[in-house]
Amino acid sequence: MLDILFVKSAGLHSDSLRDIGVKDGKITYIANHSDAAPESKEVCSLDGKLLLPGLVEPHIHLDKALLLERMSEDITELRKAIEVTSCLKQSFTAEDIYERAMRIIEQAVRKGITHMRCHAEVDPVIGLTSMEAMVNLKKQLKGIIDLQVVAFPQDGLFHDEGMPLLIKQAVALGADAIGGITYMDADVGDHLEFVFRLAQQYGLPVDLHVDFSDNPKQLAIREVIEATRKFGMNGQVSVGHLTSLGAAGHAEAERIAAGIAEAGIHVISLPLTDLYLNGRGEHKGDYRGLTPISLLLKHGVNVIYGSNNVQNAFTPFGTTDPLDVGLLLAQTSHLGSAKDARQLVSMATDGSAAALGLSGYGIRIGADADLVVCSAKDARSLLYERPERERVYKNGRLVSQTEVKQYNWMSMEETVR
Ligand SMILES: [Zn+2]
Known part of the structure; x- marks a missing residue:
């Protein structure tokens, strides 16, 4: 069983949404999104958000x-x-x-x-x-x-x-x-x-x-x-x-x-x-x-x-x-x-x-699970808008979390992204 499964993650170099699994601090599973993904203790639904290497x-x-x-x-x-x-x-x-x-x-x-x-x-x-x-x-x-x-x-x-x-x-x-x-x-x-x-x-x-x-x-x-x-x-x-x-x-x-x-x-x-x-x-x-x-x-x-x-x-x-x-x-x-x-x-x-000679780096099987979640549709929006890094993982462990709240002035409601 995986420790964390990131569901429907977008990547800068992949056209399709992927499921990415982490076990013991390493990336152990990468596949196009499917309902048949392996079981995991924790499921993090990204719904099209970017998952970047640290x-x-x-x-x-x-x-x-x-x-x-x-x-x-x-x-x-x-x-x-x-x-x-x-x-x-x-x-x-x-x-x-x-x-x-x-x-x-x-x-x-x-x-x-x-x-x-x-x-x-x-x-x-x-x-x-x-x-x-x-x-x-x-x-x-x-x-x-x-x-x-x-x-x-x-x-x-x-x-x-x-x-x-x-x-x-x-x-x-x-x-x-x-x-x-x-x-x-x-x-x-x-x-x-x-x-x-x-x-x-x-x-x-x-x-x-x-x-x-x-x-x-x-x-x-x-x-x-x-x-x-x-x-x-x-x-x-x-x-x-x-x-x-x-x-x-x-x-x-x-x-x-x-x-x-x-x-x-x-x-x-x-x-x-x-x-x-x-x-x-x-x-x-x-x-x-x-x-x-x-x-x-x-x-x-x-x-x-x-x-x-x-x-x-x-x-x-x-x-x-x-x-x-x-x-x-x-x-x-x-x-x-x-x-x-x-x-x-x-x-x-x-x-x-x-x-820096980092041998365990990247989003690939066997790499360290050093990962960042943020909302950007491509490299341009990532660089030009520099969105909050909503979740940061080091060796599969959450080390930072930033909640992005949006206030809609028309409905006068606050939503968490
Ligand atoms: Zn210097």
Whole structure:
């Protein structure tokens, strides 16, 4: 007997309504709707509502989220954002980081996120406090949301002689990926060599912040492609931002995009931050500092997107809803067709799951029952209207439920959808 049977569920990739069964936290039954479906302890009648796999947030900074109230000025420049955050970090405690991170996680679960990769700051000011907080959070949240933790040297690896040891200690605490940042150390080659060697030593993927600027000459991505090849890490490297590539010359950008595709590098667009901090310099007015999404897609790159920051010096905006970020990209990257909408939803689900190496992901027999129920008729209405995530399941367990009430002004009656 099944634990839960979802009856008459719609999917973005199937034309017919399906019945989907869950047993012991896994999907064990999928078939076109039939009255002869197997018996189940619980039956959830969806009546044509969408049943999606859990949303995946591939790039977020939980430890420095929700800092707007502590800032005495508005920040409009990357270096200044790093500087101000560095100052604020001096007063971070484990409890403070935990409290702000939990506020974001609560929102994220309500939005249907079942997997999240976060970057934990590691530097001489904060030491291992943030890393420890994230690793503890990951253990505590097991069964609600799967958290991956990246050991992230925001200020670079070589600005302080204690950093190389500190980052190794951070990784040893239980990192899921090795972080790096190509624009904070003088020698990109040394930086990447250190990061990739550490990744190899621990058998972990690499997740880098790369080329976050409007400068068409800042193209460390070329060295990232080389390092990915050299260390044989095809498919295990993700890069966030990559906005300089959008400013680079056409022929050069095409060449690099082909190299990214060949090296199997996942590219994470972070438009909430990129649109806010980029496009203010000499390109002002005609250039907005985004990752060149269409170019990368044309070359077959796995392009995805993340929230990055939520309400801090880098990004005053943010709700944690991946679909908000997807809509922003639709509006700013000329991605308005039905096909584009399907692609953008796929980026927040299958594409991000691939970047995070999630083997149990998807709606298929044997996959983890990480599922989201919402009312949308197709990818466009899902993305453009961003309906409430009415039910969210993690490993077959209900972790969030939002009741949608509608008040009909004609009949003066309230109905629950
Ligand atoms: Zn970031």
